[in-house]
């Protein structure tokens with residue numbers, strides 16, 4: 362078991378990188394604490410697999426160090442790093458039985474014979490593989506094979522960490538939910554560091570205590586699911602997390618607040634001061650649809666807006682409306698009056714976030 366530190370880490374697949382865009386991982390520092398349940402979340406191509414392969418030792422970073430506790434492990438192989446990795450597609454030995462597949466990693470590290478069967482049975486029990494232990498792996502279906510693959514990762518209790526690279530992609534949707542819960546249970550039981558790569562926010566937030574969001578080779582936020590939702594540190598996090606994502610308005614900063622076209626929007630004084638001092642031409646206001654206040658009646662605090670449509674999503678509704686030239690969204694509660702052509706909305710100051718060059722400006726008391 363280990364704390365995994367990435368120190369000044371960067372990786373490029375190019376031979377002569379000339380710009381930041383040439384890097385699959387841009388220079389970064391990060392610590393994965395021992396025993397954490399983490400998700401690495403981001404869209405296709407943002408660098409998730411590259412990061413995982415650098416931690417496991419399948420890939421050598423172009424720059425920086427991978428440190429397990431206080432030891433630099435850059436030159437160590439995955440076996441020497443003691444990392445278990447579970448991939449998108451099952452890695453099992455077809456001609457072996459399920460029992461032999463699960464026992465294999467233990468035999469590899471010369472586990473005494475009397476300890477092997479109890480451990481294999483324990484892991485098989487958790488993954489509900491007990492009834493197929495004697496079956497040849499080639500006779501299993503895709504779900505069962507992937508469970509065996511995961512079991513092979515989980516069977517050793519001496520690993521530094523277990524890395525999962527989209528392990529539930531091939532799994533039937535019904536079983537996906539169950540397996541995610543199992544992984545969580547295993548994490549609680551064995552206290553092993555787990556890093557789980559996914560591009561699915563639901564998968565990430567049901568599994569992980571903390572989520573690292575990657576975007577264009579950068580880790581743009583590392584926080585709890587709640588932090589990512591309430592305080593997105595980067596516009597990408599606001600856009601990517603939540604359904605629908607955050608609303609954004611490109612604004613100018615005036616002496617009194619933010620200005621969107623000819624509409625003045627009051628903002629937090631601390632954020633206002635920072636924005637005023639900035640010479641950036643890229644300033645945005647963000648607010649989640651959940652935090653847009655939709656009033657039943659006209660009042661001094663509210664902006665009058667034109668409603669485009671209201672989508673019924675069962676327990677709630679999403680109202681799309683025009684604010685100046687921008688199409689924004691607000692979430693309506695089940696029992697809330699549904700506005701017709703006109704609606705009255707306001708943006709509560711505590712939920713209005715200012716972004717300069719795509720990064721969030723902290724509010725004074727945070």
Ligand SMILES: Nc1ncnc2c1ncn2[C@@H]1O[C@H](COP(=O)(O)OP(=O)(O)OP(=O)(O)O)[C@@H](O)[C@H]1O
Nearest residue numbers: 374384385403404405406407408409410411412560
């Ligand atoms: N072996 C390689 N050679 C060259 N470029 C690569 C290689 N592997 C990945 N890349 C590039 O590095 C960037 C990051 O890829 P990576 O596979 O790490 O992303 P990812 O977030 O895991 O994506 P996905 O979810 O699609 O697997 C992408 O631009 C990709 O095209």
